[in-house]
Amino acid sequence: MRRMLATGMVWVAFAALCVPVQAQNSTSDDPAWTVKDRSTSRAGCWHTPRPQTLEEIGKVYQNGLARERRKTEVRGYPARAMLALSDGRLRTAYSAGLLVGWGETAQRPDFAVVTAAGVSALIAPFAFLGAEGDQIIADIFACDTLSFEDMASRAVSHLTHERLERIAQRHEGGDRLVVALPGSAARAESVWDLGAIAASRNPEAATYIERILLAAVDPAVFIDPETVPGGVGTVVRRNRVFREVGSGEPFLSPDPAGVPLGSYYLIHNGVLFPDEGDAFAKTQREAGAEVSLVPAHDFFLRSHASKASIRIASPRPYLGIQPQSDFDMAYMRALFVDTFRQARMGREWRRTFPDRERSYQ
Template sequence: MRPVIAALLLSATGLTLTGCRAHPPPVSPTAAGLNVRDLVDPAAQAEAEDLNPPDQLAILGERLRVERKAGSADRPPRHVLCLSGGGAFGAFSAGVLVGWTGRGDRPTFDVVTGVSTGALIAPFAFLGPEYDPTITDLYTTIRTRDLYRLRLLTALLGESFADNRRMAARVDAAISPAVTAAIAAAHRAGRRLYVGTTEQEGKQFVVWDVGAIAAGDAAGGRELIVQILLGSAAPPGFFPAAEIGVTVDGVRRVERHTDGGVSQSIFFRPPYVPPEARSDPAARDLAGTRVYAVVAGKLYADPEAIRPRAISQASKNVAATVYAQTRRNLQQVYADCVVAGMDYHLAAIPPGYPAPRSSLEFRPAVMVPLFEEGRRVGGSAAAWRTLPPGAGPGEGPLARAGTALTHRPRGPAQPVLGPDRLIRPPASDRGGIPAVPREAAVK
């Protein structure tokens, strides 16, 4: 009897294995090389876009902005530059500035704001094109070992996974007494430089007037600026927080400041108005001001197959939150422009560019191509889009009333990263083009 049962079990097992080979389980769209953005429920999508056209709000906003801007033509334009966070992707932002200089129409900025990697670029963008070699060197020659050292064995009991003392030494050298004096002189001339950090315990976004600190009489101004920049560029848990001494009603305290991008990815501040002119509505009028937002990254993440591992899924969800926050912050800047009649200009890494997977990978092989892409964008007459995220082709939400979908490209082509770690153009555009290894794409 036992041999018969064993034979039956073997037979059943063979049938099961044969069935599995004949009918493999379906894979995710991304694993198949498809961009989920382009998988459409035609009827539901058409109805949603008829009821709420994705560009309708932008059209109304532009109409209001143009009306609000009318009458500002006889006033010299003011220029505000907003630099986002993005780690090593700051190489793109640096390239945009250098390319803009090469084009010949880069203005002197009345205001520069920066967060995280944008905070490190901001002082040199503020001081002008003569500092282009500084940011070029910073973002094309540095390697991971020049900035930090991992300390995984002590990370669980310590405050961070990495020791950033090497980065601190570089920032200290870059913000020299001469650079600090130049920032102070520009501040006294009425220009403004702001950097954002996150106060770790209160989880509050803090905007530092770096020019006022540079121009102030208090001792240690340069050292404080260095600490602010290090704090703004310190992802919590990865780099240690910057400890900044403060005095509260005469009592000395210590605050801990980390990555400003935790609270806001990018922010706007208006040009300076002297106290004696602030009661004059015309002096405070922002109409005609030109606002430039440079994003060290893409507006929308490249599709990527996620491995069924808790850590992988958690990290990807955090990344999705950061992308969404960046878009919301850019939309807020656009809303400010609409209400005040300011011109809105936005530059980000193009959708089709094969961006690296990690913003903490500092290698010339990765950062030089990012820098050159930024220089190409910054040097182009079509460098800037004038509408916020969500108003471009394929940027609206997907609408579905069921699960029967069709592949219909809704926007610019994006690389798709499957589980085999290869970049694939979307299926509609790929044709006979072979998949490109990511390492080859960024060299």
């Protein structure tokens, strides 16, 4: 197994998949980018909805004041924050709506670490970039499209040279952007360091990232990590013993011995569950595995041990809608808009893990 992450960081795959990409002969220190025509001139289709209740009107007004204050206030050095996004296929629209709505409150931190699994990989680069990515995330998940592949193509169209360069500079400064691709009959599970790919300035870097994002939504696409220079991709093992089918989706997690984090934010797009992953993770570490599977509950244990704050969000059943097909744009849009409204009113985040009495910081 090849090591893909920077020194001091070990990444844990929660639901990952192996993605190989065909590399061409080029040097990783070549500063040139080969970027296709990725036009971003079109106007986005997403427009912020009007508030519907007196409470929402008040929150929207307060959010506007908070955003203005943030432009001029002197802020101390913030604790490093991590955002972890699970997979969820159609339910990934929940993550998208939460992040965009949260951005309106002026309370969302700038994330030093962003990890994502499966379809959530379409969100990760733009969440990593901060406020400039909000409109893009909304356009990907709330605008009419015909398939996941079209959504991935839309995401790729926004990865301009300038944005890739900002991702590269963030990576060089110690921040991390990593995604996992779920396994299927066509491929093994794998993890990819998108920040390292961007920072390589390899002429094919943009193409590698494009293929990875397309593979994130298509389980039939296989990319061999051995064909991508720089050790930026690695095949991982999945624990199929303690996790029941349908019980949840995977996260990626930094090793607690790596760069210290002051706060964790987990968005779980599926059903939350308590399970026992510590024993398996310990076994993997003893076996020398560089990447292993860790459940959401382990984040809580880790944050408590390091006195870091942690928040978790997941869809709630009150919306009362169900997808009518494997790709249901109306369902995704409804989930996105509802979650956006809740998030801009400061809701969704909580401090406790389901079925656990302990409240964490």
